[in-house]
Structure formats: C-alpha cells, structure tokens
Amino acid sequence: MAAAFIFDSIPSQFNLAMDHDMGVSMSIQGLDSVDNLNTDLRSRIFVFPQVFLTKILQLPPDWRTVYQTEMKTIRSSKAFRSLLKEYSDTCDSTQDEKMLYHPFNQAWNAGTRALYEKKGKNDKAPPRLGLCRQDSQEVLAGKAALSSDSLRLFESLFEGSGNSLRSIKDNGLSNNLTWVQTLHWFEFKLHPRLLDQGAGCQYRILSEGQSQISHSFPLVSNNKSATDGIDPATPAITIPDSSSDPHNGVPFWTSAAQKRPLTDSARTGGSSKYARVVSTPDVSAARAKFQKGAEEKQSIAMEQMAADSNERKKVSLQCARYALEMLSSAGFRTHCISALIASKQMQPLYYDRSSIIVCKDFHIVDSNGDVTDFFIGTIIGFSKLTERQRGIQRSLCDDSSMVEKYQTHTTRCRDDPKTAFQGVKLNLTVSEDETKVALTLGRIVSRQPGIVGRDTCVVEATASEYEPWKKKELVVKISWPTSTRISEVEFVTRARKKAREMPQSPIDGCQSDWALDHLPDIVHSQDFGYDADSPHATLRESFLTAKWANDQTFLHEDRVCRVTVQERLHRLDELKTPREYAQVLVDIAQIHKWVYDHPRILHRDISMGNIMWRQNCLGIICGVLNDFDLSSYRDDLGATSRHRTGTRPYMSFELLKNDKEGRPPQHLYRHDLESILYAVLLLTRCHQLDGTLPEGRSQLVRVACPKLDGWVHLPCDRLQSEKELFLMTSDPNIEPTTTFKGFKPWLKQLYKMFRTGFRAQSDFFYQLRAAAAPIRAPPPVDRFCPIAIEYTPRQAPAPFNHHTLAGNVDYVKFLGACRFFGGELLHLRNYQLVSDEET
Structure with a gap:
C-alpha cells in the first residue's frame, strides 16, 4: 500500500x-482542517451497494431472500408508495433542493413504519426512529455552526422535544437538537452529478458477482475478464440522443484516443476505386465551421466537468464535516452511518476512526418508477441496526437520556458543547x-x-x-x-x-x-x-x-x-x-x-x-x-x-x-x-x-x-x-x-x-x-605545454x-x-x- x-x-x-x-x-x-479532512477523503474506500448493505448495515449476503417478506411489506404499503411517488414527482418538477427534504423524509418514515407494523404481538419491537428536517437551524453543541438537511433520531426523543409535525414541513424544528441526540444525518443535493463517483479514490473493492450491481443501469465494461470483478468507479452506460448529436451517439468530449482510428487506406484513399473529390472552398469553410463548433462544445464540456469535479469535492468535504461532528461531539461514538441523496439516487456513507467507506450510488426508483431492491434493503438495514451498530458505546457509558430523553439531556447540558x-x-x-x-x-x-x-x-x-x-x-x-x-x-x-x-x-x-x-x-x-x-x-x-x-x-x-x-x-x-x-x-x-x-x-x-x-x-x-x-x-x-x-x-x-x-x-x-x-x-x-x-x-x-x-x-x-x-x-x-x-x-x-x-x-x-x-x-x-596537469578525484x-x-x-x-x-x-x-x- x-x-x-x-x-x-x-x-x-x-x-x-x-x-x-x-x-x-x-x-x-x-473544528477541522480542510487539508486533514481532504487527506482522509483521499484514502476513502469505494464499494458496491451489496458490500455496504452486508458489511456495514449488517444484512445477510442473501438479504433479498431472507427479508423477502419485509421487502414485500414495504412495497405493498399504500402510504409508502404514495409518498415515494410524491417524492419522485417532486424531483422531476422542482429546482429547489429544500423541496426534497420533507417528501423524502415522509417516504422513508412510511417504509420504516411498515416494518414496525408487521411485527407480531410476541415480537419485541425495536425503538421507533424517524427522519426529520433540520436545515433551518444549526445542530447544537458542536464545534462549528453546521446544519445537516435531515436528522434521524428516536421518535421518543422527538416527541419529548415539543416539535410539531405540522410545522416541520415548512419551518423545520422549532426546538433544536444537538449532535449528541442525533443517530444519523442525511444530506440532499438536486443533481446526481454531485455524488461521489470514485474519481481519485485509491482504494476500490471490485465486485464479486452481478448481484452487487444494479441491473437497471449497466456499467461500462473494462478490459479485465469478468472473473476479475468490476470496478465500482466504472461509469454507468449512457445512451445519448443521436438525432441531436453531430457525433452520432459518441459524446463530443470523447478523446481522440477513444475514437476508432482511421486505417492507412482510409487516410489516403489508396484502396478506393473512386478518386477522392477535391474539397471546394465552400466545403472547407463548412468543415472549419463544424470543427470550430465542436471545439467550442468540447471546451464547454471540459469546463463543466472541472466545475462538477470541484463541486463533488465540496460536497464530500461537507459530509465529512458532519461526520467529524458526529464522531467528536456526539458522545462516545465508534462510527457514523449516513447518506447523501441526489434527486432519485442515494449514496450511503460510513466513517469510523480507521476508514471512510463510500457506497456507489444506486437508484431509489427505476426507469419505470418502481422502488428498487437496494433502496428497500437500505431502509431495512438502517431500521434493524442495534445501538452499538449505530456507533453508540453503551458498555462505556450507559446513559439512554443522551439519545432518548430530550428534556433530561437538554436541561443537563444546555446546548453547551463543553457540557456534552x-x-x-x-x-x-x-x-x-x-x-x-x-x-x-x-x-x-x-x-x-x-x-x-x-x-x-x-x-x-x-x-x-x-x-x-x-x-x-x-x-x-x-x-x-x-x-x-x-x-x-x-x-x-x-x-x-x-x-x-x-x-x-x-x-x-x-x-x-x-x-x-x-x-x-x-x-x-x-x-x-x-x-x-x-x-x-x-x-x-x-x-x-x-x-x-x-x-x-x-x-x-x-x-x-x-x-x-x-x-x-x-x-x-x-x-x-x-x-x-x-x-x-x-x-x-x-x-x-x-x-x-x-x-x-x-x-x-x-x-x-x-x-x-x-x-x-x-x-x-x-x-x-x-x-x-x-x-x-x-x-x-x-x-x-x-x-x-x-x-x-x-x-x-x-x-x-x-x-x-x-x-x-x-x-x-x-x-x-x-x-x-x-x-x-x-x-x-x-x-x-x-x-x-x-x-x-x-x-x-x-x-x-x-x-x-x-x-x-x-x-x-x-x-x-x-x-x-x-x-x-x-x-x-x-x-x-x-x-x-x-x-x-x-x-x-x-x-x-x-x-x-x-x-x-x-x-x-x-x-x-x-x-x-x-x-x-x-x-x-x-x-607545447611542458607542465603536466594532474587531476585527482574528489x-x-x-x-x-x-x-x-x-x-x-x-x-x-x-x-x-x-x-x-x-x-x-x-x-x-x-x-x-x-x-x-x-x-
């Protein structure tokens, strides 16, 4: 290494x-140094969703089979389907990122509730968790003034906080929360291009099989054999509209090395049975005009790619700062599990004291508008984690009020980061x-x-x-x-x-x-x-x-x-x-x-x-x-x-x-x-x-x-x-x-x-x-020089x-x-x- x-x-x-x-x-x-956080991020590990769900969210390798009933329960929930469609429609219609927060939270919470309601009378129900909007205020008791878009916490804590479900849609929380009381944070962006694509990521775990990869959106294959596995940083195939593309389906930023090279005969026309037609001035001018337009498009595309890359780095740094607060200002946390959502795509994230894991993004709904397995699997995984698996170290400090009792913790600590x-x-x-x-x-x-x-x-x-x-x-x-x-x-x-x-x-x-x-x-x-x-x-x-x-x-x-x-x-x-x-x-x-x-x-x-x-x-x-x-x-x-x-x-x-x-x-x-x-x-x-x-x-x-x-x-x-x-x-x-x-x-x-x-x-x-x-x-x-010059080595x-x-x-x-x-x-x-x- x-x-x-x-x-x-x-x-x-x-x-x-x-x-x-x-x-x-x-x-x-x-709070943090950009240089140090960027150093941590350069050593991040990029993985497929299957790895994230099984190694971090603790689902079994055959989770689709094991949790077949739970997945069917969530899919059949009318409330979940309705709220997820509302979120999907909002993604298609809005240009305001803030409009995504509440619909997504409602859909996520509906999927979680469907799991809880499926429990039998003799089953021990886990503590209920909810996702709520937080962007209007900074999260308290941290080292810096930061406000994640949504926070996930125990419903008992939310109910004790005095916040109103009616007003939270438009105004967010009226009684603020601290990092100590937070279990997970979710961050939103409008455009999927701002998700981490694994560019510059040194450590990437290859796929072990096709089950790790979304079937709706295939990946560009590389030169390695299928037995070597697929790189999670490999981009998804996109099929451009050839009717409006002068390159007939080839993106205009494709490099010369990627285009099919001309043979010698094609360059010289030597093997053609027809003589080459000499270019007229009009043809040459049209060719030059087309070439100039192509170069301008390429320049614009390169500038956009550079701008997108810089924006992705800023988003990754923003998420890292939230994770730093969770690990440093939220009590005795061993790790932090969170997610980045960009329109209809989701990217789970994991941070601990030894590594940063970034999951390759997956679609929340497929091209037909149906919810994907990976999204449902993520809901199940987040819901079934124990407190320890969420990063709460109870063997060291068994104090449930920090994450479950709003008034007890707030009265004791008064939002002061030194009194956490x-x-x-x-x-x-x-x-x-x-x-x-x-x-x-x-x-x-x-x-x-x-x-x-x-x-x-x-x-x-x-x-x-x-x-x-x-x-x-x-x-x-x-x-x-x-x-x-x-x-x-x-x-x-x-x-x-x-x-x-x-x-x-x-x-x-x-x-x-x-x-x-x-x-x-x-x-x-x-x-x-x-x-x-x-x-x-x-x-x-x-x-x-x-x-x-x-x-x-x-x-x-x-x-x-x-x-x-x-x-x-x-x-x-x-x-x-x-x-x-x-x-x-x-x-x-x-x-x-x-x-x-x-x-x-x-x-x-x-x-x-x-x-x-x-x-x-x-x-x-x-x-x-x-x-x-x-x-x-x-x-x-x-x-x-x-x-x-x-x-x-x-x-x-x-x-x-x-x-x-x-x-x-x-x-x-x-x-x-x-x-x-x-x-x-x-x-x-x-x-x-x-x-x-x-x-x-x-x-x-x-x-x-x-x-x-x-x-x-x-x-x-x-x-x-x-x-x-x-x-x-x-x-x-x-x-x-x-x-x-x-x-x-x-x-x-x-x-x-x-x-x-x-x-x-x-x-x-x-x-x-x-x-x-x-x-x-x-x-x-x-x-002519009788004096000999001696050279001695240094x-x-x-x-x-x-x-x-x-x-x-x-x-x-x-x-x-x-x-x-x-x-x-x-x-x-x-x-x-x-x-x-x-x-």
Missing part, C-alpha cells in the same frame, strides 16, 4: 485557549479484583476532533464513591489509538518507576526522584474494543479477502477506545509571569532529556498543548511533560502506524517530508529540541500577557503574527519549505512581544545553534553529491553526525542557551545526565 500519512494530532486552528474552560493551552481546538458529558456516568473496572467504579464526568477540558485518528477528548471527572480517588482532582482522556501502539500508561508507569529507583544524589538539596514532579500521574487506563457483529469487525475481515482495483491493498488499522484517568494538571496559559513560563520550559527540556536517558523513551509530540505544570508539595511550580500517546522507545524509532508523529506547527521540518518510499524519516532526539524551539517562538512572538483581565481567566492573549499563524493551515510540503527557510535565513524576525522581551536571548542563541547545524548538514550533502558526480576527463596533452567528506548536526545541536548547548532568564539562573534539576553521542 502506498503510504497515506495523516496526523494523529490534528491541527486546525491556532487557538490559544482564552476561555478558562476550553482546555489545554495552545492545543489545537478548532456533564453528569454522565463512566463505567470502569479497576484493580486486580475488578472493582467497578463509576466516574461522574464534568466539563470538557480540551478536544482535538478528527475522523481517522485518535480524536482525543479530555473531560473533568470525580470519583466520590471510590475511596482511593475520592480526594483527587481527576481528568479522563478518551482517545482512539491503534491497538498495536504501546499505551501511554506503559510509558508513564515505566518512567515513574525508574524515577523512584534512581540512586540518592551526593549533591545537597537534589532529590533522586525529582523527575516525579515533572511526569503525569496516571491512576488507571482501560481499553474498550468492538463486538464481533460491529461494522469494524466485518470490514476488517472483508478487507483481507476482497479483490482490490489496481492491485492495491488497504491496510486496516484496528483502533480501540482507550480511557485514561489521571491527575488534573494546569494549562500553560494559567501561568502569570514571564519567569514562570521560562522555568516551565526549562523544566520540559530537562525532563525530556531524563526520560530519553533513563527509561529510554522519546516523547515525539512536544507542543504547547502538551506542556503543563503543577505545584509540588513545597508550592514550587514544576513543568510537566504530558501526553505520551505518540511516544516510542529509543530502540524503536520508526512510526508505529501509518500516521506521522507530532503536532504539525511544532514538528521539525525534516519530519514533514517523506523519503522516496513514502515513509516518514526517523524521529531523532534533536527533532524534539526543535519542537521546544517552536514552542518558545510561538509563545513569545504570538502572545502577550495582559494583567488587567479578571481573576480566573488566562492572562495570555493572542496578538497578530501573520507569518507564524499561517503555519497551522499550510500543507506539509509548504510548511516544510517555510520552516526550512526560517532556519536557514540569516536574519529572520524573531522579536518577542513586549511582555516576553526576556526571551530574546533564548531565541537568538537557539536560532543560531540550529542554523549553524543545518548549514553544516547542507554543506555535507553538497560535498557528498560532488564526490559522487562523474569525474570529468582530463584535456588532451598539449605538446574525496568523500568526513562522516557527519546527523543526530547532533555535527555537534551543533545537543542538550548541553540547548540548556546553555536557556538556563538564564532576566540575568538570573533558573532552577536546574536534572543532574542525572548520561553521556550520549545522540544528545
């Missing part, structure tokens, strides 16, 4: 948390005797939303009924790491154990276990997997046996829901003075080196969001290096998944560029030192301390810094160039803001240190290329230490540049140094 790299820490807005409740300072708190989990009970099993502990969640501290990736969310928590945690101020971190990645708790536990085992210091006043003050204190970690009948499990199995287009293979990453309970730390922006910031940053450099030397762990994700602090038992402020989710042991420095490691604005520029095989480079110790440099730079150039703000609010405020602000939004290649240019420029603008003037000596020395090192590396690479260049042949001997340069950039970037030099602030020595605590050529 070609490597498809995305970030586990997804930067989207460069937002230093001004709101005290918003969370980790300088963590990236915005307020009062929710989180069920954990701790200690060897499997003690059951129920944590009560509070406000959301920070969130890094994303689709594919960790999607980390940190929430306040209390454990009033569990004695060991009763007096602790706790936070819960909920994330979705790959199952093969070493957990954060293992790294932190190993580091804290090593700190306690360190020998006593011979230096007065130095504690041997000083590192404990600078490491997070994790009290519990627990993983929640997926059920055997979940879409994740069925997809993982099907990916292993599927036939893929172009011999590609999608490497599915198994992820788990990991819940980590730890002591709450203070955000960086809660500090009050420049000297406090300086001490915390120096503490981070020291604990980072200690962790690298002794437990032999490389952090690999230093950012302002992961630099925190606590007060120790003596009341001293101590910088804490937090979030070891992306860490690795020194003996295993490669990326442990197909994601880069780090938060992009803080990453070393060398890590932003892949090698020739598409792999990220090895993450070195000095790359983390470069991240600390960027943290100092972004803090002191883009922020100011304002002591006039009210007590309880952060005194750190943003100031405009266009050059550095742009680092957040740039794609990897451009950001890599910007950072490289910054570090190689003779005189970049590194002037700190007024209140952070004391950091200017730091910035000057650190910048000089890295610039010298990278220039030395650049010179080494130049010499290496020169030595490898072919040697020019000496000129012929000149008999010598290869001496070995270069890339770990320290020839000794220019290491821990000692880094700390030497930062150990003083305002002319006074800062506290240096790490006396347990290990001599190492890499640091």
Whole structure:
C-alpha cells in the first residue's frame, strides 16, 4: 500500500485557549482542517451497494431472500408508495433542493413504519426512529455552526422535544437538537452529478458477482475478464440522443484516443476505386465551421466537468464535516452511518476512526418508477441496526437520556458543547479484583476532533464513591489509538518507576526522584474494543479477502477506545509571569532529556498543548511533560502506524517530508529540541500577557503574527519549505512581544545553534553529491605545454553526525542557551545526565 500519512494530532486552528474552560493551552481546538479532512477523503474506500448493505448495515449476503417478506411489506404499503411517488414527482418538477427534504423524509418514515407494523404481538419491537428536517437551524453543541438537511433520531426523543409535525414541513424544528441526540444525518443535493463517483479514490473493492450491481443501469465494461470483478468507479452506460448529436451517439468530449482510428487506406484513399473529390472552398469553410463548433462544445464540456469535479469535492468535504461532528461531539461514538441523496439516487456513507467507506450510488426508483431492491434493503438495514451498530458505546457509558430523553439531556447540558458529558456516568473496572467504579464526568477540558485518528477528548471527572480517588482532582482522556501502539500508561508507569529507583544524589538539596514532579500521574487506563457483529469487525475481515482495483491493498488499522484517568494538571496559559513560563520550559527540556536517558523513551509530540505544570508539595511550580500517546522507545524509532508523529506547527521540518518510499524519516532526539524551539517562538512572538483581565481567566492573549499563524493551515510540503527557510535565513524576525522581551536571548542563541547545524548538514550533502558526480576527463596533452596537469578525484567528506548536526545541536548547548532568564539562573534539576553521542 502506498503510504497515506495523516496526523494523529490534528491541527486546525491556532487557538490559544482564552476561555478558562476550553482546555489545554495552545492545543489545537478548532473544528477541522480542510487539508486533514481532504487527506482522509483521499484514502476513502469505494464499494458496491451489496458490500455496504452486508458489511456495514449488517444484512445477510442473501438479504433479498431472507427479508423477502419485509421487502414485500414495504412495497405493498399504500402510504409508502404514495409518498415515494410524491417524492419522485417532486424531483422531476422542482429546482429547489429544500423541496426534497420533507417528501423524502415522509417516504422513508412510511417504509420504516411498515416494518414496525408487521411485527407480531410476541415480537419485541425495536425503538421507533424517524427522519426529520433540520436545515433551518444549526445542530447544537458542536464545534462549528453546521446544519445537516435531515436528522434521524428516536421518535421518543422527538416527541419529548415539543416539535410539531405540522410545522416541520415548512419551518423545520422549532426546538433544536444537538449532535449528541442525533443517530444519523442525511444530506440532499438536486443533481446526481454531485455524488461521489470514485474519481481519485485509491482504494476500490471490485465486485464479486452481478448481484452487487444494479441491473437497471449497466456499467461500462473494462478490459479485465469478468472473473476479475468490476470496478465500482466504472461509469454507468449512457445512451445519448443521436438525432441531436453531430457525433452520432459518441459524446463530443470523447478523446481522440477513444475514437476508432482511421486505417492507412482510409487516410489516403489508396484502396478506393473512386478518386477522392477535391474539397471546394465552400466545403472547407463548412468543415472549419463544424470543427470550430465542436471545439467550442468540447471546451464547454471540459469546463463543466472541472466545475462538477470541484463541486463533488465540496460536497464530500461537507459530509465529512458532519461526520467529524458526529464522531467528536456526539458522545462516545465508534462510527457514523449516513447518506447523501441526489434527486432519485442515494449514496450511503460510513466513517469510523480507521476508514471512510463510500457506497456507489444506486437508484431509489427505476426507469419505470418502481422502488428498487437496494433502496428497500437500505431502509431495512438502517431500521434493524442495534445501538452499538449505530456507533453508540453503551458498555462505556450507559446513559439512554443522551439519545432518548430530550428534556433530561437538554436541561443537563444546555446546548453547551463543553457540557456534552456533564453528569454522565463512566463505567470502569479497576484493580486486580475488578472493582467497578463509576466516574461522574464534568466539563470538557480540551478536544482535538478528527475522523481517522485518535480524536482525543479530555473531560473533568470525580470519583466520590471510590475511596482511593475520592480526594483527587481527576481528568479522563478518551482517545482512539491503534491497538498495536504501546499505551501511554506503559510509558508513564515505566518512567515513574525508574524515577523512584534512581540512586540518592551526593549533591545537597537534589532529590533522586525529582523527575516525579515533572511526569503525569496516571491512576488507571482501560481499553474498550468492538463486538464481533460491529461494522469494524466485518470490514476488517472483508478487507483481507476482497479483490482490490489496481492491485492495491488497504491496510486496516484496528483502533480501540482507550480511557485514561489521571491527575488534573494546569494549562500553560494559567501561568502569570514571564519567569514562570521560562522555568516551565526549562523544566520540559530537562525532563525530556531524563526520560530519553533513563527509561529510554522519546516523547515525539512536544507542543504547547502538551506542556503543563503543577505545584509540588513545597508550592514550587514544576513543568510537566504530558501526553505520551505518540511516544516510542529509543530502540524503536520508526512510526508505529501509518500516521506521522507530532503536532504539525511544532514538528521539525525534516519530519514533514517523506523519503522516496513514502515513509516518514526517523524521529531523532534533536527533532524534539526543535519542537521546544517552536514552542518558545510561538509563545513569545504570538502572545502577550495582559494583567488587567479578571481573576480566573488566562492572562495570555493572542496578538497578530501573520507569518507564524499561517503555519497551522499550510500543507506539509509548504510548511516544510517555510520552516526550512526560517532556519536557514540569516536574519529572520524573531522579536518577542513586549511582555516576553526576556526571551530574546533564548531565541537568538537557539536560532543560531540550529542554523549553524543545518548549514553544516547542507554543506555535507553538497560535498557528498560532488564526490559522487562523474569525474570529468582530463584535456588532451598539449605538446607545447611542458607542465603536466594532474587531476585527482574528489574525496568523500568526513562522516557527519546527523543526530547532533555535527555537534551543533545537543542538550548541553540547548540548556546553555536557556538556563538564564532576566540575568538570573533558573532552577536546574536534572543532574542525572548520561553521556550520549545522540544528545
């Protein structure tokens, strides 16, 4: 598989948390980055409807036979037939997309009701679900102001919301809903050309048989044999009206390569028994006029195709943003199943933490106006899903009010996205005797939303009924790491154990276990997997046996829901003075080196969001290096998944560029030192301390810094160039803001240190290329020149230490540049140094 790299820490807005409740300072708190979502979409998987219905909607392979009775029930429902015809007629008559919402919802709901009414008296009826119009208002409690056209939810929740079925047709909901209360969303478009056609989709599962393909609209066959399967991105056959087409049925945008080539005899007329008629001026003019008209039509068609392609990308991005909200703002969701409807065609969509699945569109009604099997199968599939199969994780959080009781959830959370989990009970099993502990969640501290990736969310928590945690101020971190990645708790536990085992210091006043003050204190970690009948499990199995287009293979990453309970730390922006910031940053450099030397762990994700602090038992402020989710042991420095490691604005520029095989480079110790440099730079150039703000609010405020602000939004290649240019420029603008003037000596020395090192590396690479260049042949001997000219081959340069950039970037030099602030020595605590050529 070609490597498809995305970030586990997804930067989207460069937002230093001004709101005290918003969370980790300088963590990236915005909704989404177009660049990151587009990266996810490029790795989407395109499948036929049969695959979607059986692997995601959990229908059996022979669903037409198994659910023959249910399909007949829906088809025979007078209400369903009538409402579906009304929708079909609306599609034919309207040019207003909004006119499609209510008729489709009514038809869908009628089909669902027909299923419920078929249940016998002894059958356990599933909770009733309904589809309702939502476009008039944004869905609440999200990270962005978004409004999907229709939402699917439990009827009990709708009935408790106080909305009127009479007014919803024209006005939508009067009492709004939140993403937490939503089960599925449906988006509408007028034109089928806006549906995803699989263009540019790298991963496509070929058909296993004709049952996967709609019989009403055949596909263009490719050059492969039928046993190889048909590509779902293959376009449907269209039969143009030849009476109005000058190309007699061949589309006018057909390329020359697609047209039948003329034989040599046809070009020359040599085999004809009649002589070629010489063209008259009138014929030539008519031919030229026709050719010009054809070229104009072709140009218009190409422009339309380009415009349609751009519109399709926008629609895909729009749907991805809804999915991101469902996965990040709707509680503990494992995945999101939704659909895109364009006139009489439907395209189901699926998003989870590992993949995005796009179903090839199918027709809702066929050319005769009859409902298709695939549409009825989709209604049945959506209706029969269990809560778990809809993505609701009840084993982690058994709170039905979030999706079933409108007033209970609304009263408790008040449409505030930070209170989505307020009062929710989180069920954990701790200690060897499997003690059951129920944590009560509070406000959301920070969130890094994303689709594919960790999607980390940190929430306040209390454990009033569990004695060991009763007096602790706790936070819960909920994330979705790959199952093969070493957990954060293992790294932190190993580091804290090593700190306690360190020998006593011979230096007065130095504690041997000083590192404990600078490491997070994790009290519990627990993983929640997926059920055997979940879409994740069925997809993982099907990916292993599927036939893929172009011999590609999608490497599915198994992820788990990991819940980590730890002591709450203070955000960086809660500090009050420049000297406090300086001490915390120096503490981070020291604990980072200690962790690298002794437990032999490389952090690999230093950012302002992961630099925190606590007060120790003596009341001293101590910088804490937090979030070891992306860490690795020194003996295993490669990326442990197909994601880069780090938060992009803080990453070393060398890590932003892949090698020739598409792999990220090895993450070195000095790359983390470069991240600390960027943290100092972004803090002191883009922020100011304002002591006039009210007590309880952060005194750190943003100031405009266009050059550095742009680092957040740039794609990897451009950001890599910007950072490289910054570090190689003779005189970049590194002037700190007024209140952070004391950091200017730091910035000057650190910048000089890295610039010298990278220039030395650049010179080494130049010499290496020169030595490898072919040697020019000496000129012929000149008999009139008695002096012989000797040519010696270029010598290869001496070995270069890339770990320290020839000794220019290491821990000692880094700390030497930062150990003083305002002319006074800062506290240096790490006396347990290990001599190492890499640091």
